[in-house]
Amino acid sequence: MNIKKMTAALVSAAMAFVTAVSAAATSSAKLVPSENPDPGLFSEERMWFLTLRQTVQPSIRYDIDYSKVAKYSVTFTVLEEDRELWNGDISGTIFQWLKSDDIPDYVTDENGSPVYETDENGDIVYETRDVLDENGNIITEFVTDEEGNKVPKKKEHPLHAKYCSQATSYHGVKDEELGIDTSREDGDHIYAEKTGDYTYKLTSDDFANPIAAGDAQSIAYMQLAFCEWGFSETETHICITNVDVMDSDDNVLISFDGNGKVIGGNAPAPEPNGAFAVVENPELPLVVTTPTAWYALGYSEGKAMNGETNEPYPSLEFDIDYSKVAKLSVAFAVVEEDRDIFDGQCGGGLSLSISGGDIAPQNKELWDKYIWQGYEWWGVNDDALGFKAADKDMIAEKIGDYTYRITTRVLDNPLANGDTTKLDHMMFGVQEWGSNKAKIKVLQLDVMDNSGNVLLSYDANGKATIPDTSIPDTSVPDTSIPDTSNDPSSTPSTPDTSSALDNTSEDPDKVIEFVPIPGVDEAADEETAKVIAEIKVSAPEAAFEASTTLTVKKIDSVGGENAFALDIIFMLNGTAVQPKDGTTVTVSIPVPPKFKDVNEDLLKVFHYLNGKYTKIEATVKNGTVTFDTTHFSTYVISPDDLTANNPPESSTVAPETPNPSTGVAAVSVLPIAAIVGAVVIISKKKK
Numbered sequence: 001m002n003i004k005k006m007t008a009a010l011v012s013a014a015m016a017f018v019t020a021v022s023a024a025a026t027s028s029a030k031l032v033p034s035e036n037p038d039p040g041l042f043s044e045e046r047m048w049f050l051t052l053r054q055t056v057q058p059s060i061r062y063d064i065d066y067s068k069v070a071k072y073s074v075t076f077t078v079l080e081e082d083r084e085l086w087n088g089d090i091s092g093t094i095f096q097w098l099k100s101d102d103i104p105d106y107v108t109d110e111n112g113s114p115v116y117e118t119d120e121n122g123d124i125v126y127e128t129r130d131v132l133d134e135n136g137n138i139i140t141e142f143v144t145d146e147e148g149n150k151v152p153k154k155k156e157h158p159l160h161a162k163y164c165s166q167a168t169s170y171h172g173v174k175d176e177e178l179g180i181d182t183s184r185e186d187g188d189h190i191y192a193e194k195t196g197d198y199t200y201k202l203t204s205d206d207f208a209n210p211i212a213a214g215d216a217q218s219i220a221y222m223q224l225a226f227c228e229w230g231f232s233e234t235e236t237h238i239c240i241t242n243v244d245v246m247d248s249d250d251n252v253l254i255s256f257d258g259n260g261k262v263i264g265g266n267a268p269a270p271e272p273n274g275a276f277a278v279v280e281n282p283e284l285p286l287v288v289t290t291p292t293a294w295y296a297l298g299y300s301e302g303k304a305m306n307g308e309t310n311e312p313y314p315s316l317e318f319d320i321d322y323s324k325v326a327k328l329s330v331a332f333a334v335v336e337e338d339r340d341i342f343d344g345q346c347g348g349g350l351s352l353s354i355s356g357g358d359i360a361p362q363n364k365e366l367w368d369k370y371i372w373q374g375y376e377w378w379g380v381n382d383d384a385l386g387f388k389a390a391d392k393d394m395i396a397e398k399i400g401d402y403t404y405r406i407t408t409r410v411l412d413n414p415l416a417n418g419d420t421t422k423l424d425h426m427m428f429g430v431q432e433w434g435s436n437k438a439k440i441k442v443l444q445l446d447v448m449d450n451s452g453n454v455l456l457s458y459d460a461n462g463k464a465t466i467p468d469t470s471i472p473d474t475s476v477p478d479t480s481i482p483d484t485s486n487d488p489s490s491t492p493s494t495p496d497t498s499s500a501l502d503n504t505s506e507d508p509d510k511v512i513e514f515v516p517i518p519g520v521d522e523a524a525d526e527e528t529a530k531v532i533a534e535i536k537v538s539a540p541e542a543a544f545e546a547s548t549t550l551t552v553k554k555i556d557s558v559g560g561e562n563a564f565a566l567d568i569i570f571m572l573n574g575t576a577v578q579p580k581d582g583t584t585v586t587v588s589i590p591v592p593p594k595f596k597d598v599n600e601d602l603l604k605v606f607h608y609l610n611g612k613y614t615k616i617e618a619t620v621k622n623g624t625v626t627f628d629t630t631h632f633s634t635y636v637i638s639p640d641d642l643t644a645n646n647p648p649e650s651s652t653v654a655p656e657t658p659n660p661s662t663g664v665a666a667v668s669v670l671p672i673a674a675i676v677g678a679v680v681i682i683s684k685k686k687k
Helices: 003-024 080-085 158-163 336-341 364-370 526-533
Strands: 041-043 047-054 071-078 091-099 128-132 138-142 165-175 190-196 199-203 221-228 237-246 252-257 286-289 293-301 327-334 347-355 373-381 394-400 403-407 425-432 440-448 454-459 511-514 536-540 549-554 564-572 575-577 585-590 604-609 612-616 618-621 624-629 634-638
Touching: 047 237, 071 080, 071 091, 071 190, 165 199, 221 237, 293 440, 327 336, 327 347, 327 394, 327 425, 347 364, 373 403, 425 440, 526 549, 526 585, 604 624, 624 634
Parallel strands: 165 190, 373 394
Antiparallel strands: 041 047, 047 221, 071 199, 071 237, 091 165, 091 221, 128 138, 190 199, 237 252, 286 293, 293 425, 327 403, 327 440, 347 373, 347 425, 394 403, 440 454, 511 536, 536 585, 549 564, 564 575, 564 634, 585 624, 604 612, 604 634, 618 624
């Protein structure tokens, strides 16, 4: 779920509607934008957006029972200088926009592929949008992709339609003293009631709440929007002075003023962002420790971050091969005193930032690629506590009581890719987005190569160590170890590795054949399970360490309906690994039954990585798809050209620049709804 993109789309649509109706009006009533908005508020001359709940960064949460939120009242006043023009002719909408991780956006089939809208004839319905032509007239046009093809309209999930966007329309006011009654009596609108001199209050109808109805366990995003559509024939200005959030019995849960600030000395305030326990005695490499961020330097030339003029970081260099940095892995634990309130809903990101040489702000392509790239995580897997992590880039797996570990996939490194030969900074970041009340503590951060070997490790205070990977000299007896050769009782037993890969000889000419471990994807249907069971991977013996295993899982969210995607991963001691030294490995996959009627010559194989499809050389013969690769992640079989689905380069979201004074990624103080032209995500780019 991408809350920011969803909200930006809703706001864009609403603003397009405002533009359209305003163009049709002879004049307009205008809202007075807030001059000093609190975080969570965005306002302009047509709209007043107040975010009540937000689980992504910046996190917004109030100490109220969100399951009881049912309606809103908005109080506004006419500016004194416009009162002689006031005729009560106002109209607009009170919106509630809501999102929950428990509510899907669209209907999907049994394979997880989207279901599209169809008309009465069974034909696909395509996406449309309303725009203004050069004369200010509203016209409807089809939405098209980069190739000019019309975009099919996904079928909205019934729960999404019920809860996501709800509205109460208003029109006019009643003010007996002024002799004004512009209210509509058609039953479709509410009207503003007088509460003071030129001051009025609108109260919405009840909005449906998925928690109260049992359709969701939590709210990920909730926003109130008050919109003035501008149908008035006189140009008057109104100013919002008070907003009440109420339950269905009109009990006020929380109140805000026109700046989005909580009203009342005893009113609940936003809870602090982040759930990290701040480190009290950080070591030098740990340069940032806040409730939202735990950032450690890996390398520094002694310059200010990103070339700014603030105080520079100290010079720092470890005796490691920086070109091999490819993965991050963090272990964290819930602090003991908060374990009784832990609900498993922590989340954030693991990030790597590299600058220097050609990685500079003026080289936007490389800057966007290597500054604060990362992966997202959400929730933890803990069977004993009944917690299940969301299907994100990374999964937090239990490694002890209230203790978990997450590991990224391979990250881009400009030194390895040949994009630069010089470093100014390398920094590793762990982020928490304020989604959990219980405090969690970073225990250890490991910096690894693409095979999962640890290059550099930081402890909870940021102290850095380099693992000892030297090979002991066996020509001289190690007197530190007691000689137990004559004591049979002390001789350690030899583990049974008969079922594991044993390549200790590493004969370069010997080929090992892997098959997926049984039961790797128990949720797969019978046909898919059969395909997975018959997959074979042939690799030189030296390509993997002993005990490496192959895991394969079908991925329904990649490739679309006319594709068959598999996540092919090699695992060693619970960590994903890649073939050593870029060794070529051969993969053989039975043609999936869904393509039994497709000419084999039409089938293609694509490597799906970093959100893009790359076509690779493959042969399809006698019911088997065969290809060579040096990197394992997601591969897709399809008769379609999936590269047409790749996003344009220009659509890459520009990451935030870390605050030079702290190293923490800068976050806009505006709510999500304010971000219409660009979507900003603290976790940077998903790989």
